[in-house]
Structures are given as structure tokens and as C-alpha cells.
Amino acid sequence: MTQKTASGNFFEDFKIGQQLAHATPRTLTEGDRALYTALYGSRFALQSGDGFARHLGFRQSPIDDLLVFHTVFGKSVPDISLNAVANLGYLGYAEGRFLKPVYPGEMLSASSEVIGLKENSNKETGVVYVRTHGRNAAGEQVLSYIRWVMVRKRDAGARVGETVVPKLAACVSPADLAPPHGTDYATLFDTTLSGSPHRWDDYSTGEKIDHVDGMTVEEAEHMLATRLYQNTARVHFNQYTEGKGRFGRRLIYGGHVISLARALSFNGLANAVSIAAINGGRHVNPLFAGDTVFAWSEVLDKAEIPHRKDVGALRLRLVATKNRICADFPDKDESGKYPADVILDFDYWALLPRKL
């Protein structure tokens, strides 16, 4: 009799260059789109109204970029992070790029390559770096990103290979962004319907925006979301076990926080309709049910996109807090330490229409 239950990979199971094809291809549909709206209340016009999207040259409203991200991420969990340490200081993302729109009815698959391994000095854990790819049914890449996470060893005595720490780009180059084809955002983008007159040209580097609104999270909501992404990380679902653990309660999936903060950011960034790249992201404190999430953004940079006069990119820092309004833009201190009520520091490129 063989062991039928998957226990996930431990640190010593990973090898540099290893390819992992993740299970359970997933067709995203109008149903997922509706659930995403119900979970976050997102109001970006491109993802909400098919006619708005068609007017811009899209086939219909594409699936929200973060729903694509969470779906691909969820597939990688059973192979990469089932034995992760719930230590927020040691996980992150880099070099994420959204390469093609995903439409309702498209099936996503995911695979990862191990690109870095670093055992910790305690020999009980190590950090695993993977590049994960999401592909549509035609095999085209729709998303690619690097992720790292601290994973337990099955056996502290197990020998592991040499340390490899990949060199990560601090920021995706604007030349590597993939703006929508065959459209003229400057001419065709309706800023009345989109909810804001502010185009790319209206934002300035250094500008900070308090997104004002707050959203309280319930256990049922984050679990519905995380199951929708078929993410099996145990800390999110099992109160029986987590009740006895470090926090005494279920930890909310970090991606849920990103989606909440992104939805809140509509108020101030309504025309930032697409996420083109994830430069980096850190979950700097945990979120629990009952907490209320607030968010603010900072414009880190502005970039033109090669050969495009109609659409521009803003490099945005999206900071989320819990139970703290953001009128004073709560931030890390000079030493890089975050207040206990800051939960997310997320760095991404957004695409916005430019002025004519």
C-alpha cells in the first residue's frame, strides 16, 4: 500500500532548475468574475462592463488581473508552500508581469521552476525561490512572477545543495510591460464611465493618495475567496488547528489583502484599470477576520511605454493598514520597520489612459 495523501515538498526536496507542473487546471468564468466583484466590490470599468472593454478593443471585459494572479498562485501552493512557515518576513514577489488578458472561459495552468535555494542556519528551514508561469489553454504565458517563501525541512539532518540566491530586479522595466494591443486609450477611454477624470498625465511622482474608505473582513469572505483560488494553504481554513497555533486564529491569505487594497484604491485611481507588473510585495503584518482594511497609494514613478502615446504606466506603491485610517499615510520608519497596523507594501505598474 502506498501513501496516497500528498504531504507537499519540504526544503530538501527542491533542486535548482527543477520544473514543477502544478495540478488542477482551472477555467475561469463569468461565475468567478461575479464572485470577485462580490468579494471586493471592485469597480474598475474595464473589468466591469463588457461594452466598455469592447469599445477599447478588448474581446470583452478581461478577468481581473489579481484573480488571474491568485488562481495561478493557488495552483503552486500544493507543490511549493504546503510546508511553508507562516513567517511573513520571508515571503515576497518580484518580476511579475501580466502578459495577455484572460477572458471568461479560458483555462489556466501553472508551472514553476526552482531558481533559488538558501538553507537557514538553524538547518530546520530554508528559503525557496521559484519562477511561476501561468498559461492559457493555447499554452501562451499570461502571467509570470518570482516568489520566495520559507519552507520547513522534513529532516533537519538532510543535506542540501549549494546556496543560490537569484538576483531580483528591483522593478520591471517599462519596456517589458505588455499594454493592450490594437486600441487607442487616449481617444476611446471614457472617463465619465470610468469614474474619474484623472489620466496618467495628471499624476506626479511623489504624489500620495488616501483612498479613504474602509472594508471589514469576515471569516466567511476570506475563506470563500481563498477556496475560489483553490489555494490549499492550511492556515486559512482550519480554526481547530490554528486556534492552538501562534495567532490563535485563521490567518487571511495575503492575496486577499492585495485585492481588498486594490479595490479600495479605485477611489483615487479609477483609471488605473490594469496591473501590468508586480515589482515587489511584502505582507508585513497579518490580517485577521474582524479587522477593517484601509489603503493609501504613492506614485513612485511615471513611465512612457515605448511606441505608445495613448497609454502610460504609473509605478505605484499600495500600502494597506488594519484598523487605522490612512489620512497620515502610515509608513515604515527610517530603519525600515513597519507599524503593527500596516499589513501590506505592494509595488506595481498600472496602466492608465493618457491625454490626447
Next chain:
Amino acid sequence: MTQKTASGNFFEDFKIGQQLAHATPRTLTEGDRALYTALYGSRFALQSGDGFARHLGFRQSPIDDLLVFHTVFGKSVPDISLNAVANLGYLGYAEGRFLKPVYPGEMLSASSEVIGLKENSNKETGVVYVRTHGRNAAGEQVLSYIRWVMVRKRDAGARVGETVVPKLAACVSPADLAPPHGTDYATLFDTTLSGSPHRWDDYSTGEKIDHVDGMTVEEAEHMLATRLYQNTARVHFNQYTEGKGRFGRRLIYGGHVISLARALSFNGLANAVSIAAINGGRHVNPLFAGDTVFAWSEVLDKAEIPHRKDVGALRLRLVATKNRICADFPDKDESGKYPADVILDFDYWALLPRKL
């Protein structure tokens, strides 16, 4: 640097005749339909079974009338009621008409015209009356209704125009209802599949029906619903702020109450498959998570529809309570005062099949 965050209109920002095109067009899909079923458990056959609807001459099951209403209503919130006073005594609806079925895949947009303004004597607030239109992608009106709400002034000293209070019809005329085209309800409507033998002819003016069942509401449910409608009214979502407010907790969107009561009304009104008009509606007490909603109906009137022998209209009063069964039909007293456990008094025209 401009102010990027929308703060909504204040009372002094509104002018009689002002036209407001609301943001975020919204395509309603099979996903929204499924969520609506999950949120309310609605069992009206027309909206549940595509084959039942096709047999009657519909293209497929239309989107539930109230989901159309909530979607259009939600679009108007950022422009009309973001600065509303949570004073249930000063909001209401009138002259609502459902003009065309909306099918999955159709995109709705909304606009409003300011038709009334009345500053309160305290100079700090005023009542705004708007007529709101919902349109499909072809620009056809699918819904039109009047709504009023009390809105704060930004500046108590701001001067405002003359008071205009629109004359509101007490009831939509049966001649203005828009019954389904090209069908014969009397012949084709299957009362076994619909769940009740009682046709239009079987109801009498003055008849009261206790809908018997009760439904307890959870925070996650009303927030999922209200986000699905992209309704951004802050009182529904933010426990951090509301916890310090008047009620100490999140207030449930009034439309959620209407949908709950309507779903409960199936038991007694299973053949009232369409809402043709909203004559009026008042949220007379607030609902909170943990409360259990019950409902009863009264037949206020019966009307034939011009040129139609197959379908008739019932004018119904739908009354909802919280934590109180409706066997004794809880109601306002002679002075018009409602008991504290009555939460809704909603007056609408429903369409039912007639006898052969």
C-alpha cells in the same frame, strides 16, 4: 497636484435639472444570477429555469428584477448619496418601472436627473430627489425610478436654490406597466413547476398572507450582496468607523432587506414572478447582522392590464420584520408609527398569470 479622491456631492452641489451620468457600466451575467440565488434563495420559476422562461416566450430566464434595481441603484450612490445621512425616515422610492427584461450578458449603465431639492431648516442637510434611469447597451431604458435621500451640506453657510418638491404619484398606473411581449401566460404558465396553483384571479384586495419562513442575516452575506451591486455606501462595510457611530455596527443595505422579503414572499406568492413597478418603499427601522427577517404581504389592489387577458397585476404591500413572526401581521399604528421590529414597507405591482 489635484485632489484625486472623490468625496461625492454635497447638498449645495446639486441643481434642479442637473444630469449625472454614473460611473462603472456593469455587465450582469450567469455569475450574478447564481450569487443572487445563493444570497436570497429565491425560487421564482421564471428567473430560475431557462426552459420555463423560454416556454413563456422569453429568450431565457431574465435577471431578477431586484438585481437589476440594486445594480442601477448602486451606480448612483457615489454621485447621489455618498454624503447621505443614515436617517431612514428620509429616504424612499416612487414611480419605479421595470421596462424591459435584462438577460445575462447585458451591460447596464445608469444616469440620474435632479428633480427636487429641499434644504432643511438646520441648514446642515437637505433632501435631494432624483429620477434614475438604468439602460442596456443598446441605450434602451430597462428601469426608471424616483428616489430621495437626505444629504449633508459641505458648508452650512452655502447658499442653495429655491425649494422644489416634485409631485410624486402615489402609485404607478396599471396602464404604464410593461408586461412581457409575445406570450400567453394564461395558457403556457405551468403552475406545477412554478410552485403554486394560485393565479391572479385567486387573490382578493385586502387579503393578507403570512410568508411564515424566517431568514437570519450574517455580516458576510449583506456585504457580499452590497459589493456585488458595487454599492459604495460606507455604512455597510466599515466596522472600524461604524463601531464608533450611532448604531455601533454596520447597517445593512435597505435593498438587501427588500430582496430577502421578496424571496420569503415566494411562499404565498409563487406566481408573482415579475415586479412591474415600485410604487413606494420605506425602510422604517434598521436591520443588523444576526437579526432574522420575516415578511407578510397585503393585496392592496388588483388591476387588469390593457389589451391583456393572460396576465394581471396585483398591487402588493410587502412588510418585513426582524425577530418577529408575522402571524399577526405587524403594522404601523393609526398615527402611522411603526413598531421597532418592522423594518420595511414596500409597495409594488407584481405580474401574475390569469386563469384561462
Next chain:
Amino acid sequence: MTQKTASGNFFEDFKIGQQLAHATPRTLTEGDRALYTALYGSRFALQSGDGFARHLGFRQSPIDDLLVFHTVFGKSVPDISLNAVANLGYLGYAEGRFLKPVYPGEMLSASSEVIGLKENSNKETGVVYVRTHGRNAAGEQVLSYIRWVMVRKRDAGARVGETVVPKLAACVSPADLAPPHGTDYATLFDTTLSGSPHRWDDYSTGEKIDHVDGMTVEEAEHMLATRLYQNTARVHFNQYTEGKGRFGRRLIYGGHVISLARALSFNGLANAVSIAAINGGRHVNPLFAGDTVFAWSEVLDKAEIPHRKDVGALRLRLVATKNRICADFPDKDESGKYPADVILDFDYWALLPRKL
């Protein structure tokens, strides 16, 4: 004036041979599929990825077998079990067969025949046995099962007919299973994408599998699920009434437990992609919100399917617990008595790909 509210059938209303056509035909869509994923986190590849299903010869991913079951079951509640006694010892299923895949867009209807009646000696209740059929819009049977439930009498003095207790098969014969047509599972089934290398051949009779993971249930979740199935059984929804009842709280629909346990069983049975038959099932203790569900399975039998070398059947016992891990396979004792933390004992045939 007639009584408009349906009060359901009481024991004395049922007659042997009686046919009941249940109300509210229901079209299952991509929206229901997405909600099912969000509610349970199910990861079986056949139901998740349309391309995976097409590769095997399906039109697209079929609707999850249990979502079909719950939908058909829900339709029968208003006619069969609205006046059921919430006595878990007296309800069960037998001879359930899934006869045809159901695809998004298909409408299901349900009907039942009364096949058994047995009044209890107290004359206040009796057990009703029905065979329920689910049909698609073409009238083809997609599901058939026997169910029994204890139902109250309206009037203890009412006379009832002779006792008829149907003879129930202990197990559906493998020859009566309906495996998918026109495919070759042995060749075409991709066990990397499905999430497990273990095919039918790899399981042994008597083998037990601890599914390891646990899932905590919230009130909002089980109510969303049960409303999605349009199941109107009152004990699931009404805290006002149930708070005064036997358990002091809402009872979770038994089918929700089956779906939770089935989703957990992925970890160990990832290739058991279809439920072909329900041999029997008992809800041996109630589940309440806040409890955490765990599950284990036992292989009761293995069967070849006539004329098929590519797909085989496993007879599985799926046992679910609350707030108790399943490493020691919690089970009934020699007298047949279950521990208080075992909630489900479910016996079914699953279909798995065989080795080449």
C-alpha cells in the same frame, strides 16, 4: 379566500405510488460552478478545467455530481420534508445513481414517487420513503436515488394506510454504473494535471486514507450553499426559531457536510473524479457553524466495469468528523454506535482511471 402559503405534506398526506412533480426548475450555470468552488475549494480536475474534460471526451467540465444531487434534493424538500423531524437517525439515502453528466446551461427538474410509508408507534410521526428523479431539459434522467425521512403527522388521529417498507439494495451493482462514453481514461487521463499518480489499480480493498486537512464552517457559508440549492428546510436559516429549539442554533444541511468531506478527500483520492453512485449515507451527528470538518476514507470494494478496461470503480466509505483529526480513523464501535464527533458515514462508488 384560499390558504396561499404552502405548509408542505404531512405523513398522512402521502400514499404509496403517489407521484410528486417538484417546483422550480433550475438552470445550473458557470455561476453555480464558481460558487461551488468557492464554498468547498474542490480541486478535482475534471470539474475544474474545461480543457481537461474535453481532452477526455466531455463537452466541457461537467457540473460537480454533488451540486447536481443537492439541486435535485432541494427541489424535493417543499413536498417531502418540510415537516420532517430533525432526527438524524431517521434519514438516509440508497440506490443513488448518476446517469448522465450535467453541463452548465442545463436545466434540472425533479419528481418523486412515494415507495414506502411506516407510521411510528407514537402515531405522531412516520417514515416516508421516496424515489427521486432528476431530469435535464430533454427529459433524460441524470440522477435517481431513494431517500427516507421522518415526517410529522398533522393530526395524530389521522388514519394511515398499511406499512410498506421497501427493500433497499445495500449497494448499487457495478453493472448499473454509468461511466463516461466515448473516451479512454487509461490513455488520456493526465495524472500530473489531476494532482495524483494513483489510479484505480493502486488502491486496495480495506485501505484507509486520512485526508489530513480540516475546514471550519461559518454560518454565512452553509446558508449561501443551501440557498444556492434552493433548499427551504427551515432549520438551516432561522436563528430566531432555532435559537429556542433543541440545539439552540441553526443545523447545517447534511449535503453541505458531504460536499465538504468530498472536497477534503481530494488529498488522497484526486483521481476519483466522478461519483457514479450513492450506496448509502447517514448523518450520524449534527454539524454547527464554528466546527471544523475533517475526513477519512476506506476502500470498501473494487469493481471492474463491464466492457471497460480504462476506468474502474472504487466503493468508498467517506467518514467525516467535527473538531477531531482523523489520523486514527474515528469510527463506530462494535455495537454500531458512533462517537459524538463523527458526523457522516457516506458510502459511494467513485470512478477512477485505470493503468494502461
